[in-house]
Every structure is written in structure tokens, then in C-alpha cells.
Amino acid sequence: MFGITRTIEIDVQETDISAEEGGKVVAFLGPRASYTHQAALDTFPDNDSSYTLSPHTTIEDVFAAVQSGTAWRGVVPFENSSNGSVVYTLDLFADRAGQYPGIVVSGEAYVEVKHCLLGHTASPSSSPPTAAAGLENLAEPDLSHVKKIYSHPQAWGQCTRFLASRLRGVERIDTSSTSRAAELVAGDASGEAVAISSRAAAGEFGLSVLREGVEDRGDNVTRFFVIAKVDEGEAGKEGEERKEDVGFKTLISFTIDHKSPGALAASLNVFAKYGLNLTSISTRPSGVENWNYLFFVEIVGRREEGDEGDVNMALRDLEEVCRGCRWLGSWENRLAG
Numbered sequence: 001m002f003g004i005t006r007t008i009e010i011d012v013q014e015t016d017i018s019a020e021e022g023g024k025v026v027a028f029l030g031p032r033a034s035y036t037h038q039a040a041l042d043t044f045p046d047n048d049s050s051y052t053l054s055p056h057t058t059i060e061d062v063f064a065a066v067q068s069g070t071a072w073r074g075v076v077p078f079e080n081s082s083n084g085s086v087v088y089t090l091d092l093f094a095d096r097a098g099q100y101p102g103i104v105v106s107g108e109a110y111v112e113v114k115h116c117l118l119g120h121t122a123s124p125s126s127s128p129p130t131a132a133a134g135l136e137n138l139a140e141p142d143l144s145h146v147k148k149i150y151s152h153p154q155a156w157g158q159c160t161r162f163l164a165s166r167l168r169g170v171e172r173i174d175t176s177s178t179s180r181a182a183e184l185v186a187g188d189a190s191g192e193a194v195a196i197s198s199r200a201a202a203g204e205f206g207l208s209v210l211r212e213g214v215e216d217r218g219d220n221v222t223r224f225f226v227i228a229k230v231d232e233g234e235a236g237k238e239g240e241e242r243k244e245d246v247g248f249k250t251l252i253s254f255t256i257d258h259k260s261p262g263a264l265a266a267s268l269n270v271f272a273k274y275g276l277n278l279t280s281i282s283t284r285p286s287g288v289e290n291w292n293y294l295f296f297v298e299i300v301g302r303r304e305e306g307d308e309g310d311v312n313m314a315l316r317d318l319e320e321v322c323r324g325c326r327w328l329g330s331w332e333n334r335l336a337g
């Protein structure tokens with residue numbers, strides 16, 4: 001047993017966690033001007049004093065803040081339309097060490113990701129950074145001075161063509177977020193470092209936009225999850241109005257007996273039996289044995305209070321055929337028409 005089975009009679013915690021000043025704390029992957037910050041603002045607007053947005057250094061820090069109760073909600077990246085899953089986030093949901101037993105998804109946000117190449121237009125010592133981004137829209141800037149490029153690993157995979165054609169062979173340095181990359185470049189006195197980051201980060205850290213639109217695809221979108229903490233045995237939903245099930249999605253993780261032929265098919269058949277459409281499936285190493293996997297599926301529908309409902313019944317059946325499963329939240333589908 002992988003130790004991930006637990007009761008599904010749990011609901012999102014409504015404990016009122018407020019900052020000393022301002023409203024409920026929403027932790028996000030920072031610093032400010034990350035794409036996750038944009039996703040957080042999309043869900044918890046700046047002009048709403050009931051929230052205080054709080055930047056955290058890593059996705060793990062966001063999970064820990066929500067689990068410990070220092071934050072009421074967290075916002076984390078989950079997948080990109082061209083580069084796929086954010087494996088750090090999947091691994092935190094995998095929760096192999098049992099550190100985040102209460103974390104579930106309570107919402108989602110989609111952000112168009114338009115990457116820019118940010119840097120200094122002149123030596124930082126001769127031209128101190130200003131709040132506004134300078135030198136806009138240089139189509140093909142001279143990059144011969146560039147010795148280092150900073151960004152989040154997800155961005156490398158979204159900008160492959162630009163990197164191969166304009167910055168081949170330049171040392172790449174991974175950062176915890178794209179806005180952290182911009183912050184590091186702003187503090188680099190050599191002037192030889194650049195960052196792949198957002199236009200907002202140019203303004204935030206006083207860098208110039210050397211080149212816009214360096215992503216491979218113009219329709220580059222990242223999906224983010226809002227995470228919350230649940231308490232076992234607690235009743236009550238997020239306080240939302242009841243909506244049709246097609247307007248919700250649910251995330252479930254499960255493991256199977258890899259030696260049993262058809263074990264995965266039997267697990268997936270449970271969803272077919274209840275007419276629950278699968279919208280995504282991902283895997284990560286189980287962490288227990290090599291070449292054993294933890295499966296993550298998203299389905300259309302929501303878990304209900306009590307025993308009724310297709311998702312509840314599917315979860316009950318799934319427990320019978322898989323080795324261990326975990327409900328990881330039900331939330332409103334922002335893509336439902």
C-alpha cells in the first residue's frame with residue numbers, strides 16, 4: 001500500500017486566516033510580476049481589500065503555507081499548453097512524505113504567457129534602473145554581450161526556437177520563477193546577464209524589454225490552481241452557489257498493482273461506468289519502487305456532500321480496484337462555456 005488512501009468525507013476549510021492588516025492571505029509563487037502573481041490577481045483582485053497577496057519563493061513554500069494555515073489560499077502553476085505539466089506541483093500533490101494531507105484544489109486560472117527577453121540597455125552602473133521598462137520592441141537586438149541567461153525551467157521549454165537561434169551555447173541558469181530571474185538580472189553588475197520573464201517584471205525590476213514574444217507559440221497559456229486546506233470530517237462547500245456538474249472538475253490521484261494485467265484499464269473503467277469524462281491524465285514516479293507510477297486524472301464533475309453523485313460513487317468503486325486513491329479537490333471549470 002502506498003499510504004495515500006484516506007476518507008473522502010472532507011471539505012474545504014473555511015477558517016478565517018487574516019493578515020494583521022488587509023484580508024485573508026493568498027500565497028503565490030513570487031516575487032511580484034511572476035505569471036503566478038498574474039493568476040493570483042485574476043482570482044483575488046488587488047482592489048479587493050479582503051485579500052492580501054503574499055509572494056513565496058518556491059511552489060513548496062506555497063503548499064507549506066496553506067497546509068500550516070499561515071495562508072488561506074495558495075496559487076501555483078499546474079500545466080502549460082505547449083510544455084506540459086509543472087512537475088514540481090505534481091510532485092507536491094503526490095505528497096510522498098505525507099506533508100500535505102490537507103491540500104486540495106479549490107479553483108483554477110488561465111494566463112496567456114507572453115515571454116520577453118529582459119536585460120540592461122547600458123551598464124547598470126552608468127544607467128541605474130528605473131521603474132519603467134525602456135528600449136521597447138527591438139526586433140533583433142544585438143545579444144553578443146550576453147554570457148548568462150536566467151529563467152524558470154518551464155520557460156526554457158516554451159522558448160526553444162528563440163534560444164536555439166539567438167542564444168545558442170549561452171549558459172542557462174534555473175531560477176525559482178521568471179520574476180526571480182528578472183530580479184537577479186537587475187542585480188547583476190556585469191550587464192552580461194539576461195532573463196526570460198514577463199513584461200510586468202521589466203517594470204517591477206527596472207529592466208529593458210530587449211525582445212518581445214520569444215515563446216514558440218502565440219497561443220501559449222499556463223493553467224494555475226488555487227489550493228486550499230481541508231479538514232477531515234468537516235462538512236460544507238466553498239460557499240458557492242450550486243451549479244451543474246458539467247461546470248466542475250475534479251482531480252484524483254491513484255496507484256495500481258503494476259503486476260496485474262488490466263489494473264489501469266479497470267481503474268479508468270470506473271470513470272466510464274459513471275459517464276465521467278476524463279480531461280487529463282499524468283503520471284509521476286510512485287517514489288516507492290522504480291518504474292511504478294502515481295496516476296493523476298482530471299474528470300468533469302464534482303464530489304458531493306454525503307454519498308450521492310457520480311463522482312462519489314466512482315471514488316468508492318475506484319478504492320476497490322486500485323491500490324490507493326486520493327480526492328484532490330473539485331472546483332469550478334473556468335473553461336466551461
Ligand SMILES: O=C(O)C(=O)C[C@]1(C(=O)O)C=C[C@@H](O)C=C1
Pocket residue numbers: 029033034035036037077078079080086113152154155176177178179222
Ligand atoms: O515563473 C513564473 O513566473 C511562474 O509563475 C511559473 C511558471 C511555471 O511554472 O509554469 C508559470 C508560467 C510559465 O509557464 C512559466 C513559469
